[in-house]
Amino acid sequence: MKEQEFIKIIKSTLNSPYIGDDCAYLEDLGMVISQDSLVEDIHFKKEFITPYQLGYKTVMVNISDICASGAEPKYITISLSLPKDTDNEFIEQFYKGAKYASKNVEIVGGDITGSDKIYISAAAIGSTKNRKVSSRKNAKAGYKVIVSGEHGNSATGLNLLLKDNHTKGEINNKFIKAHLMPEAQIEFSRRIAENIKEDYAMMDTSDGLADALFQIANASNVIINVDTTKIPHDLEVDMHTVLYGGEDYQLVAAVPENLLQKIFGYTIIGDVEQGSPSVRFDGIILKEPENSLFNHFKE
Amino acid sequence: MKEQEFIKIIKSTLNSPYIGDDCAYLEDLGMVISQDSLVEDIHFKKEFITPYQLGYKTVMVNISDICASGAEPKYITISLSLPKDTDNEFIEQFYKGAKYASKNVEIVGGDITGSDKIYISAAAIGSTKNRKVSSRKNAKAGYKVIVSGEHGNSATGLNLLLKDNHTKGEINNKFIKAHLMPEAQIEFSRRIAENIKEDYAMMDTSDGLADALFQIANASNVIINVDTTKIPHDLEVDMHTVLYGGEDYQLVAAVPENLLQKIFGYTIIGDVEQGSPSVRFDGIILKEPENSLFNHFKE
Numbered sequence: 001m002k003e004q005e006f007i008k009i010i011k012s013t014l015n016s017p018y019i020g021d022d023c024a025y026l027e028d029l030g031m032v033i034s035q036d037s038l039v040e041d042i043h044f045k046k047e048f049i050t051p052y053q054l055g056y057k058t059v060m061v062n063i064s065d066i067c068a069s070g071a072e073p074k075y076i077t078i079s080l081s082l083p084k085d086t087d088n089e090f091i092e093q094f095y096k097g098a099k100y101a102s103k104n105v106e107i108v109g110g111d112i113t114g115s116d117k118i119y120i121s122a123a124a125i126g127s128t129k130n131r132k133v134s135s136r137k138n139a140k141a142g143y144k145v146i147v148s149g150e151h152g153n154s155a156t157g158l159n160l161l162l163k164d165n166h167t168k169g170e171i172n173n174k175f176i177k178a179h180l181m182p183e184a185q186i187e188f189s190r191r192i193a194e195n196i197k198e199d200y201a202m203m204d205t206s207d208g209l210a211d212a213l214f215q216i217a218n219a220s221n222v223i224i225n226v227d228t229t230k231i232p233h234d235l236e237v238d239m240h241t242v243l244y245g246g247e248d249y250q251l252v253a254a255v256p257e258n259l260l261q262k263i264f265g266y267t268i269i270g271d272v273e274q275g276s277p278s279v280r281f282d283g284i285i286l287k288e289p290e291n292s293l294f295n296h297f298k299e
Numbered sequence: 300m301k302e303q304e305f306i307k308i309i310k311s312t313l314n315s316p317y318i319g320d321d322c323a324y325l326e327d328l329g330m331v332i333s334q335d336s337l338v339e340d341i342h343f344k345k346e347f348i349t350p351y352q353l354g355y356k357t358v359m360v361n362i363s364d365i366c367a368s369g370a371e372p373k374y375i376t377i378s379l380s381l382p383k384d385t386d387n388e389f390i391e392q393f394y395k396g397a398k399y400a401s402k403n404v405e406i407v408g409g410d411i412t413g414s415d416k417i418y419i420s421a422a423a424i425g426s427t428k429n430r431k432v433s434s435r436k437n438a439k440a441g442y443k444v445i446v447s448g449e450h451g452n453s454a455t456g457l458n459l460l461l462k463d464n465h466t467k468g469e470i471n472n473k474f475i476k477a478h479l480m481p482e483a484q485i486e487f488s489r490r491i492a493e494n495i496k497e498d499y500a501m502m503d504t505s506d507g508l509a510d511a512l513f514q515i516a517n518a519s520n521v522i523i524n525v526d527t528t529k530i531p532h533d534l535e536v537d538m539h540t541v542l543y544g545g546e547d548y549q550l551v552a553a554v555p556e557n558l559l560q561k562i563f564g565y566t567i568i569g570d571v572e573q574g575s576p577s578v579r580f581d582g583i584i585l586k587e588p589e590n591s592l593f594n595h596f597k598e
Contacts, residue, residue: 009390014394018408019408026374029328029329029330033407034376039414042413074325077334077422078334079334084301088304088308108315109317109321113302113342114341119336119338123334127327
């Protein structure tokens with residue numbers, strides 16, 4: 001997996017303690033920052049998504065990273081690189097969608113430049129005031145593993161778009177809506193980060209639930225046991241897609257059991273135990289995903 | 300100028316007070332943020348710049364935005380979108396250059412995704428602690444206009460690269476070095492922002508000195524008078540390139556005269572007077588640049 005290889009090189013070149021989580025925690029400024037990109041024909045296809053939905057998704061994807069850290073999403077900047085034939089309507093619709101998605105989050109800047117294809121990169125800022133910040137290194141033996149909602153819907157929606165003749169921007173289908181207009185789990189994140197005292201691990205499941213579980217197990221040096229029958233999912237969606245399909249933008253967290261009486265709106269899917277890092281699905285140790293649906297370096 | 304048209308649409312769609320300066324000032328968090336992108340074949344050509352220099356320039360360009368605000372550059376995140384054939388050596392050299400440029404600024408994250416061409420977007424964070432933040436709206440009648448250094452060198456370097464057969468990454472020529480490895484004006488910014496009490500305007504000259512002067516004059520609703528004979532420049536560089544060539548990453552500021560006894564390392568090139576917004580070069584009102592060397596939407 002080339003991306004992981006590149007990240008190893010970056011870590012060793014920079015020798016920085018910050019690289020590792022989706023957000024960087026800047027303690028002196030009381031904030032976290034993350035940056036995420038959407039590239040035409042890699043992350044989206046113009047024939048499936050409207051400019052409004054693209055603006056919406058750009059913001060949600062970046063808010064989701066902030067939610068994964070436990071911080072409160074506050075500000076976002078958006079850089080757009082656009083082909084020369086881009087019209088005013090695209091810009092207006094893109095920013096209307098971005099504004100709708102951002103709710104209480106302020107869009108405060110960015111830049112516009114030319115390019116061959118559409119490249120979007122956004123940076124999001126979260127405030128850590130009254131919040132405990134997560135790290136994927138923080139899962140501990142005895143912790144419970146919880147998720148915020150259904151998995152596999154977005155990948156199922158993408159498959160529908162790829163297979164059938166769907167109208168651009170169609171969202172009356174539940175799965176397609178999950179793919180084109182995901183929702184960041186702002187409330188789930190807030191409930192945990194405001195109520196927890198102990199260190200905890202949390203990630204969003206943008207690269208798939210299995211991927212997030214492996215990242216936490218490896219970074220925390222623990223075994224994660226998952227009962228797949230407990231994972232919330234639509235009955236139409238097969239378990240492979242539930243585990244490996246990405247872009248649901250749900251949250252998965254490993255938290256101490258005593259937190260659970262203080263919060264609501266979660267589903268327990270497993271627990272953490274000591275041992276050589278791995279993830280066991282119904283007792284079976286599966287290999288780490290190498291070629292998920294959303295490994296953008298492979299086609 | 301399409302970019303300006305797009306920015307007008309964005310402003311009216313978002314109705315946000317933050318859009319306008321290169322950096323957004325997030326007062327509640329005591330910080331500024333800016334985001335800037337570099338796109339292959341729009342902002343750079345692979346045959347001219349080494350991966351090391353590209354990493355260096357990515358960081359410097361973003362630090363320069365923070366310097367323009369008067370804040371102290373602190374953190375940076377970098378998103379890279381790279382073609383599939385990108386090798387480990389590119390990543391290592393890119394980040395070595397980025398690290399060299401960043402000095403006391405920490406590179407804290409970002410992401411890597413696939414793409415057809417190289418697309419780089421970085422977000423930079425500055426701390427406003429003990430600093431007065433600039434705005435291009437803040438130039439006032441009676442203020443002096445000062446610059447940090449020579450203009451026109453970078454554009455001259457680009458022209459040399461485009462015309463002649465230069466070795467990739469060559470920097471023994473002063474102009475080519477100015478183009479490939481510019482230096483952000485960290486000290487110039489610090490001296491002003493730590494010593495000034497009054498509101499002031501400051502911009503970097505990434506899109507050219509004339510462009511920055513027009514932006515300040517328009518946003519502040521003032522006339523800026525410039526004595527072109529005072530603008531620091533190499534004698535080999537003609538005045539058109541000095542005024543309209545971009546990417547020098549110097550700073551230009553409009554500041555009250557009483558500041559000047561407290562700082563050093565500046566050159567006075569003009570002053571501000573009341574009146575309908577315009578820029579007068581040696582008394583002549585020139586038209587606002589519509590098609591500068593660095594208007595990336597036109598080829």
